[in-house]
Amino acid sequence: MVEPIDTTYFSVSKTEHQRRPKEPILIIEDKKENQVLLEGICKRVGISYEVAENGKIALEMAKYKSYSLYLVDLMMPVMDGKTFIAEQRKIDPRSVFMVQTAIDQTEEIIEIMKMGVYDYLIKPLHVEIVADRLEKALEYVYLKRMEAVLIDEESKELKSQLEWLNYKESHRKTNEVNSELNSILNLKTTLMQGSGLGAMTTIIDSIENMKTVENGNYIIPKDFWDLLSENQEHNKTMLKGLDMAVETIQSHIQLSKITSDELLQILPEIVKEFQKETESKEIKINLPVVKQSVKIEVNLDAMRTIIHEIFTNGLKYSKPKSNFDIFVTFVDGYFCLSAKNNLIEDDYAKQLTVSEKKLVEPFYRIHPPVESFHHKEKFSLGLGLTMVDFLLHKHNGMFFIRNAIDHTTETKASCVIAEIFLPIQS
Incomplete structure (x- = not known):
C-alpha cells in the first residue's frame, strides 16, 4: 500500500466537483477600493484570503504562512509586483502568481507572461471575469500539486515494482505448476x-x-x-x-516513433465513448493539461486498446458522483500516464489492498462483473488488464495498478491508480 497523500494540501467544495487548495490566497494590493472589490469577489465564490498592502509586507507574510495563490498588483509603493514575484520565486519556485495591471498592451503582456505568472487581469476589474479566473487558477494549483505528489509516489512505486518484477521473473520457472493451477482456479x-x-x-x-x-x-x-x-x-x-x-x-506489433502529444489525442475520443456511462454515474473525467512533449515508440491501435481498457476498468468500479482523473508525469526516463478513480467502499475494495499485484494475472478478478459495462469490455473473463500488461511489454513499457488513500475529497477514501510507463526516446 502506498503512503497517504498529504492531507494539508487539498480540499473539495460541495458543488460541481470543484477542487481547491486549503490555503488562502494572498491579495497584494495598495489601493483600498481594489482591496474591497477583491475581498468581495473572494467572499462571493467562497475563497479564503488575506491582504498585503505591498510586496515587502507580502514577503514577510509568506515567510510564516503558505498561500495557494498570489494575486499581485504590479504598480505598488515600497515594493512593486514584479520585484515581489522575483523575490518570492527565489524562496519558493512552486509559487503561483496572478497579476493585475492597467496596461493593456501586447509588449507589457508579453513581459508579464515571461515572469512565469499563471494569468493576468486587466483593470478596471470585472467581477465575473475575476471570479472565473480565480476558480481556474485554484484548480490549476490543485492539479499541479497532485502532479507533484504523483511524481514522488510513482518514483517510489516504480522502484518497488521493478524489484517485484525481478523477483517474479527469478521465481517464474520454479512456480510454473502453481501459476497454471492458479489460472485454472481463477477461470x-x-x-x-x-x-x-x-x-x-x-x-x-x-x-x-x-x-x-x-x-x-x-x-x-x-x-x-x-x-x-x-x-x-x-x-x-x-x-x-x-x-x-x-x-x-x-499479432505482430509494429512500433513507430511519435510525440506524446499525438498519443494524448486519443483521450478525448475515448471520453466520448464512455459519455453514457459517466453521465449515468455522474462521474467527471478530468484530462491532463501537458506543456511538455517527448518522443515515444508506440503502436497507436494497441495504445488505444490499452487506454480503453484502463478507462473501462476504472469507470465501472468508480464511486458515483466522483472524479476520474488522468495525469501525465515524467519519471526516471519514462512517460507515465496515470488514471485515478475512487472506489465504492465495500468488501471487494478491502481485498484490493492485498491483491493488487494479482490483477494482471489471467482470469483474476476481485469484483464480480458489472453488467452495465458488459458491452464496453473488449476482452472477457477478467483478461482486460492481462492484455494491457502484455501489450505494454511489447512496447518495452510497464503497467502497474495500485491502491492508495485519496485525501483530495472531503473525507479520505480508497482509490486505485493505474499507470502506463513508456520509455522516452532520444
Missing part, C-alpha cells in the same frame, strides 16, 4: 460470477425441475427461456473476447 471463479456460463447452468438446473411434457414436447416457462437467451448472448461475448485475446497475443 473457474470467473465463469461462475455474474451472467453467462454460471447463470446459465443455474437456469438449466431450474428448468430441469420445472419442465413438463405435452404431446412429446417439453414445455418451458417463458421467463426461464428469456433468461437463457440473455445469458447465451453473454456467453457469445465471452467467446468473442477470448478470440480477441488470442488474436492480440499472436
Whole structure:
C-alpha cells in the first residue's frame, strides 16, 4: 500500500466537483477600493484570503504562512509586483502568481507572461471575469500539486515494482505448476460470477425441475427461456473476447516513433465513448493539461486498446458522483500516464489492498462483473488488464495498478491508480 497523500494540501467544495487548495490566497494590493472589490469577489465564490498592502509586507507574510495563490498588483509603493514575484520565486519556485495591471498592451503582456505568472487581469476589474479566473487558477494549483505528489509516489512505486518484477521473473520457472493451477482456479471463479456460463447452468438446473411434457414436447416457462437467451448472448461475448485475446497475443506489433502529444489525442475520443456511462454515474473525467512533449515508440491501435481498457476498468468500479482523473508525469526516463478513480467502499475494495499485484494475472478478478459495462469490455473473463500488461511489454513499457488513500475529497477514501510507463526516446 502506498503512503497517504498529504492531507494539508487539498480540499473539495460541495458543488460541481470543484477542487481547491486549503490555503488562502494572498491579495497584494495598495489601493483600498481594489482591496474591497477583491475581498468581495473572494467572499462571493467562497475563497479564503488575506491582504498585503505591498510586496515587502507580502514577503514577510509568506515567510510564516503558505498561500495557494498570489494575486499581485504590479504598480505598488515600497515594493512593486514584479520585484515581489522575483523575490518570492527565489524562496519558493512552486509559487503561483496572478497579476493585475492597467496596461493593456501586447509588449507589457508579453513581459508579464515571461515572469512565469499563471494569468493576468486587466483593470478596471470585472467581477465575473475575476471570479472565473480565480476558480481556474485554484484548480490549476490543485492539479499541479497532485502532479507533484504523483511524481514522488510513482518514483517510489516504480522502484518497488521493478524489484517485484525481478523477483517474479527469478521465481517464474520454479512456480510454473502453481501459476497454471492458479489460472485454472481463477477461470473457474470467473465463469461462475455474474451472467453467462454460471447463470446459465443455474437456469438449466431450474428448468430441469420445472419442465413438463405435452404431446412429446417439453414445455418451458417463458421467463426461464428469456433468461437463457440473455445469458447465451453473454456467453457469445465471452467467446468473442477470448478470440480477441488470442488474436492480440499472436499479432505482430509494429512500433513507430511519435510525440506524446499525438498519443494524448486519443483521450478525448475515448471520453466520448464512455459519455453514457459517466453521465449515468455522474462521474467527471478530468484530462491532463501537458506543456511538455517527448518522443515515444508506440503502436497507436494497441495504445488505444490499452487506454480503453484502463478507462473501462476504472469507470465501472468508480464511486458515483466522483472524479476520474488522468495525469501525465515524467519519471526516471519514462512517460507515465496515470488514471485515478475512487472506489465504492465495500468488501471487494478491502481485498484490493492485498491483491493488487494479482490483477494482471489471467482470469483474476476481485469484483464480480458489472453488467452495465458488459458491452464496453473488449476482452472477457477478467483478461482486460492481462492484455494491457502484455501489450505494454511489447512496447518495452510497464503497467502497474495500485491502491492508495485519496485525501483530495472531503473525507479520505480508497482509490486505485493505474499507470502506463513508456520509455522516452532520444
